[in-house]
Amino acid sequence: MGLTHQSTGVGILKEMFEVQTDSPADLIVALAGNPNTGKSTVFNSLTGLKQHTGNWPGKTVTNAQGKYTYKGDKYLLIDLPGTYSLLVNSVEEQIARDFICFGQPHVTVVVADATCLERNLNLVLQIMEITDKVILCVNLMDEARKKGIVVHLQKLSALLGIPVVGTAARTGEGLNELKETIKLVAKKQFPVQPRRTEYDNILQEAIELIEPRVHALLGEKVNSRWVALRLLDSDRTLLEAMNRFFNFTLTDDNILRESLAQAHLLLQKNQVDLNELRDRIVTGIVKTAEKISHQVVTVENKNYNRFDRTLDGILTSRFFGIPIMIALLGAVFWLTIKGANYPSALLTTVFYHLEGHLTLFLQWLGTPGFIYDILVLGVYRTLAWVVSVMLPPMAIFFPLFTLLEDLGYLPRVAFNLDHYFKKACAHGKQALTMCMGFGCNAAGVIACRIIDSPRERLIAILTNNYVPCNGRFPTLIALAGIFLVSGAGAFSSLAATLAVLAAVILGVLLTFLTSRVLSATILRGLPSSFTLELPPYRKPQIGKIIIRSVFDRTLFVLGRAVAIAAPAGLIIWLMANFSVNGQSLLAHCAQFLQPFAHLIGLDGYILMAFILGLPANEIVIPILIMGYMTESSMLELDSFLELKQLFINHDWTWLTAVCMMLFALNHWPCGTTLWTIRKETQSVKWTLLSFLIPTMAGIIICFIVAQGARILGLV
Amino acid sequence: MNNKLIPLHQVPAGFYGKVKKLIAEGAARRRLLDLGLINDTVVEVLRKSPAGDPTAYQIRGAVIALRSEEACKLFVEIIHD
Numbered sequence: 003m004g005l006t007h008q009s010t011g012v013g014i015l016k017e018m019f020e021v022q023t024d025s026p027a028d029l030i031v032a033l034a035g036n037p038n039t040g041k042s043t044v045f046n047s048l049t050g051l052k053q054h055t056g057n058w059p060g061k062t063v064t065n066a067q068g069k070y071t072y073k074g075d076k077y078l079l080i081d082l083p084g085t086y087s088l089l090v091n092s093v094e095e096q097i098a099r100d101f102i103c104f105g106q107p108h109v110t111v112v113v114a115d116a117t118c119l120e121r122n123l124n125l126v127l128q129i130m131e132i133t134d135k136v137i138l139c140v141n142l143m144d145e146a147r148k149k150g151i152v153v154h155l156q157k158l159s160a161l162l163g164i165p166v167v168g169t170a171a172r173t174g175e176g177l178n179e180l181k182e183t184i185k186l187v188a189k190k191q192f193p194v195q196p197r198r199t200e201y202d203n204i205l206q207e208a209i210e211l212i213e214p215r216v217h218a219l220l221g222e223k224v225n226s227r228w229v230a231l232r233l234l235d236s237d238r239t240l241l242e243a244m245n246r247f248f249n250f251t252l253t254d255d256n257i258l259r260e261s262l263a264q265a266h267l268l269l270q271k272n273q274v275d276l277n278e279l280r281d282r283i284v285t286g287i288v289k290t291a292e293k294i295s296h297q298v299v300t301v302e303n304k305n306y307n308r309f310d311r312t313l314d315g316i317l318t319s320r321f322f323g324i325p326i327m328i329a330l331l332g333a334v335f336w337l338t339i340k341g342a343n344y345p346s347a348l349l350t351t352v353f354y355h356l357e358g359h360l361t362l363f364l365q366w367l368g369t370p371g372f373i374y375d376i377l378v379l380g381v382y383r384t385l386a387w388v389v390s391v392m393l394p395p396m397a398i399f400f401p402l403f404t405l406l407e408d409l410g411y412l413p414r415v416a417f418n419l420d421h422y423f424k425k426a427c428a429h430g431k432q433a434l435t436m437c438m439g440f441g442c443n444a445a446g447v448i449a450c451r452i453i454d455s456p457r458e459r460l461i462a463i464l465t466n467n468y469v470p471c472n473g474r475f476p477t478l479i480a481l482a483g484i485f486l487v488s489g490a491g492a493f494s495s496l497a498a499t500l501a502v503l504a505a506v507i508l509g510v511l512l513t514f515l516t517s518r519v520l521s522a523t524i525l526r527g528l529p530s531s532f533t534l535e536l537p538p539y540r541k542p543q544i545g546k547i548i549i550r551s552v553f554d555r556t557l558f559v560l561g562r563a564v565a566i567a568a569p570a571g572l573i574i575w576l577m578a579n580f581s582v583n584g585q586s587l588l589a590h591c592a593q594f595l596q597p598f599a600h601l602i603g604l605d606g607y608i609l610m611a612f613i614l615g616l617p618a619n620e621i622v623i624p625i626l627i628m629g630y631m632t633e634s635s636m637l638e639l640d641s642f643l644e645l646k647q648l649f650i651n652h653d654w655t656w657l658t659a660v661c662m663m664l665f666a667l668n669h670w671p672c673g674t675t676l677w678t679i680r681k682e683t684q685s686v687k688w689t690l691l692s693f694l695i696p697t698m699a700g701i702i703i704c705f706i707v708a709q710g711a712r713i714l715g716l717v
Numbered sequence: 718m719n720n721k722l723i724p725l726h727q728v729p730a731g732f733y734g735k736v737k738k739l740i741a742e743g744a745a746r747r748r749l750l751d752l753g754l755i756n757d758t759v760v761e762v763l764r765k766s767p768a769g770d771p772t773a774y775q776i777r778g779a780v781i782a783l784r785s786e787e788a789c790k791l792f793v794e795i796i797h798d
Contacts, residue, residue, distance in 0.1 A: 087751040121753060121779045277746070281739075284750040291753075292777070310780075314764065314773070323767040417782050421768030424784060430771070531745040533752065534782040536773055 018247060019058070019105055021067065021080060028076045029188045032105065034098055034129060035113030036122050037084035038410075038537040040141045042066075043171040044113050045081045048181070058097050063451065072181045077188075080107065086121070088128045089284065092454050096239055102132050103224055103240075104247040108188040111137045111180070116146035116153050116168070117306075117538060119299055123291035126162070130196035131228040136164045137183055144170035145540070150303025158298040163197040172543055198227065201286040204272045205279070208234055208265040215258045223248075233262055234269070235280060310538050317411065323418045330411075331437070334402045335506075336499055339479055342394035349390035357382060380575025381568050387624045388567040391476045393560055399441055399472060400551035408542035412437070416534055426514045427521030429458035430534060432465075436513060439469040440506075442559045443671055444678040446471075451682075457527050460688060461517045463679055467671040467696045468509040468516065473563070473619035477666045478502050480623060484646045485659035505667050512668065512699060524691075562674055566617040574614055574621075578628050588629050602701055603661030603708030605652070612665065617673045622666070657717045661704045668700030723795065726772065726788035728762045734793030735759050741790035753777040754791060 023030070035041040045053075049068025058065045066081040082101055083094035102110050112129055114122035119140070130136050140153055159166035165183045169176035186192035201209070209230045216233070217226035224244075232240045233252070245251050253259055269279060317326060357378065364374050406412055412434050420430025431453050439446030446466040453459040470478055482501035521527070577587040585593075592606030599609040607629040615622035627645070630652050649658075670693045671679070680689040711717055728734045736758045741749055753776055754760070761775040771782040 089747060089751060118778045120777045124751070124753065277742070280747065281750065281755070284747070285755045288750075288753045288755050288758075288777075295778075311763070314780075318764065318766060318773070320765070320767050417766050417771065417773065418768075420782070420784070421766060421770050424770070430782075531741075531748050531787055532771065532782075532784045533748060533787070534771070536780040536782060538780075 019080075019101060020065075021078065021105070023078055024076065028078050029109070029184075030105070030107040031077055031079045031184055031188070032082055032101055032107040032110045033079055033113065034082045034102065034110055034125065035084060035139075036086050036115065036125060038535065039084070039113045039115040039122065040171050041084055041113040042081065044111075044139060044141060044169065044177075044180075045079060047171045047174060047177055049079055063094055063097055070181075072185060075185065075188075077184065080105075085125065087124060088132075094454075096243070099132070099240075100243050100247070102129060104243065106223075107135070109135050109137060109184050111139050111184065113139045113141050116140045116142045117149055117151055119153060120291055120295035123295055124287055127199050127287050127290055130162065130164065131199060131231070132225055134194055134196055134225075135187055136194065136196060137180075137187055138162065138164055138166045139180055140166060140168045141171055143168045143175065144173060145538070149306035150301065151306060152300040152302060154298045154300070158294070161197065161294050161297060163195040165192060165194065172546075199286050199290045201231075202282055204269065204274060205231075205234075205282055205286070208268050211265040211268065212258070212261050215255070215261050216252070219252065219255060219258065231283065233258075234265060235283060236276065307538070313539055314414070314536070317414050318417055323414075327415055327418055330406070332499075332503065334399065334406075335440075335502065337402065338395045338399045339475075339499060339502070341398050345394035345397075346390050349393065350386075353386035353390060357386070375579070376572060376575055381571040384567050384571025384574070384621060384624055385564060388563055388618070388620045389560070392472060392563055392620050393556070395475060396441070396472050396556045396559060397552065400555040401548050403437065403441060404547045404551040404555075405542055405544075408540065408547055410537050410539045413534060413536050417536060420532070420534070422514060423517070424532075426517035427458075427527075428461045428514075428517040429453045429455065430532065432458070432462040432513075432517070435462050435466060436469050436510070439466045439471060440475075441472055441555065443467050443469070443471045443675040445555065445559070447675060447678045447682055455531075457521075457525055460683065461520050461525055463682060464520060464688065464692050464695060465513045465516050467675065467692065468513045468668070470505065470509060470667055471619065471672075472559070473672065474666050475502070476620065477623055478505050478663055480645070481659045481663050481666075484649065485654070485656050501663075505663055508664075509667055516695060516699070563618050563620055566673070567621055570614070570617050570621055571624075574625050574628055577614075592629060601708065602665070602704035603657055603711075604665060604704065605658070607652070608658075608662055608665075612669055615672075616670065619666070619672050655717050657708060657711050661708055664704050664707060665700050668696045668703060670697050721794070722792040724789040725760065725762075725774075725783075725791040725793050726770075726785040728793060728795065730762050730764050730772070733759055733761050733796040735796055736791055737794050738792040739790060740792070741787070745787065745790070749787065749791065752779075752781055759796065760791075760793065 021030070033041060033045055045066065045068060049070050053066055053068030057063065063083050068079045068081070070077050070079065080101065082098040085092070085095045085098050088095050088099045101107070110129060110133055112122075112126045114126060126136075126138055138158070140155060140158070143153070146153060153168065155166045155168050165187060167176055167180045167183050169180055171177065183192070187194060200206075209227060212230040212233055213226050216229045220226055220229065229240070229252070241252060253262070269275075274282065316322060360378060360382065361374075364377070369377075415437065416430040416433045419433040423430050423432050432450075434452065435446050435449040438449040443466050446469070447463050450459050450462045450466070453462055479498060479502055482498040482505075574588075577591070580587050582590060588607075588610065592610045594606070595609045596606035599606050607626055611622045611626040611629060614625050627648065630648055670676070676689055676693060679692045680686070683689065722737050723734075725734060725736075736754050736756055739746060739749060739754065758777065763773040763775055763780060765772045766782070771784045772788060773780055773782045774788075
């Protein structure tokens, strides 16, 4: 029995990993490493903007590929998921392992953190068991120098038997040497002889019983010593993967089964059961990493982590930890709300002027009045509203959020809040996905991938919509500003901020409550194991933060909103202007919804605005205005006062504003978020639930508030 | 020298413990071992989170937070130095 050659090498890359090379001569480089080692900085520095991100086939794990050219050769760089190990068998670890093992990259570069080498060597040693073509890239050399940590790279290279390159990817230090080393290893011009991890004698003996047969079956395709070890460990996932990639089941071979039985017998005789065996495997790796790191790392400054510890002492302190966190998040919101006013006003003016020019242009073209109305009053004004209301807050929020992320503060938030999430039977990292949800719920749902246990991840996905995203913030802010605040000046913006903050806190409380209820009902189960790394604080790279957050997040979200707003503007304009029996379609719908809407403190137009706002929450207020206006198109909103008058003319009270705020906080997720949930959970059932849960919560809360206020005679 | 083994979550902040026994099973066991928590590993208890749980530990150069549910599966010997 042998391997089918069509299913190896480039064939596997294309079919199983969807890796597309331009020509067979392209060299494929896999990039592996622990999280928080600056792996993505290495990736970005090597490939620049020539990259493409997607998902691994059939998985919800991000896959980034990039290209670069060095000395006339083309390289395709594959960024593998960040993992600490390849032994625990999470989805990420399986992807990384399968790619290194079956994807047969020309080189695998393992990125390690120079300030924390011992822990990183764990993964390096495991990868060295799988492939010979390994390079160790010791990154963050600048951080290490600052902390007085010296890594002796040559010695490390000699001890590991693989090339070692020191880099500081953000300054570009060492990247040329890395490229040169990649070239040499890829072209087999550099002798690489990885040192194999030594296990204790019984294990070695057991391996030797199996290895020859594995080698006879697999040849040089895969490292047979490693496969033998995995077989001893009864690693089913590897057998399954081998079946998938090679169409070949290793344990079908009788001779191998026999020697495997012998090996297990040997282990049994020495009282090594499966648990003990696994312990010994890990112990072998950890001890080797310990031994090597002691030989190559010199800490000149024993108090190198004093700064981090002092900062942690403040930021996660018993008394100040949570107040500081609330203050920081509050500051981010305040800056976003306050700072967005001016550019928003500016954009509104610009769009108003543009409308004049557009009108002249369309008149010059001789456009019929009907088409002009649709294009300008419908599509253009909706677009202009969405851009001027959404762009400034996002362009402020996302960079600030990315700044906190870059500083290393976000894992501390998870650390501070984990206790409360544990009480709700959820995961501390849900705090981070919630924070991300403030920017965009769809982005928050995608961020739930960082939660590695499926149950907790589902809880985080289903409850993400409780935090108001950037699309709903303007609604909350506008309503708070109009109705809950009388007067003007500094006090009013403070009061509006407090009202919005209260809404946010309510959202957080509902998140806990819903998580708890879900854990007690449809997502029953004990919280799974929790480990959270608190990486060292890092100096943020301001320039890169702005570029990354503007391009990756702001423009992405805005582009989506614009794409949705334009057709939505068209449909809404038609609904508002197409009359049946002397009344617009919008009015008919609103009338139909009126009785129910009144029960929950809203009116038919508001509910209709939320329904039509399904594609994007940003357009709820514009739709509402369009519905209320007799002219049936969006008006120029010069001031909140005009808006307030319009609402009061339609029988609004403070209760209407409060109920609309509550409903904005708790209703169905927007179309994009629902679509993202569908993709992330691969399930219609969970998508449906993510629609129903917040909607029911919103209806119940609004009903209680509206009826309560009416019974008590508050309105 | 006191050889009494106590679960890691009961070790107060500022103390060092040497891992002597791990009673977790399955995936949880692997995860803890993967952090390098094998026998004789020295763990420094750094601090408790504001609510008292989880706790941050210095393990082989990295700072890792563990909930008491995980930490109680590790039995350590307090190091007095």
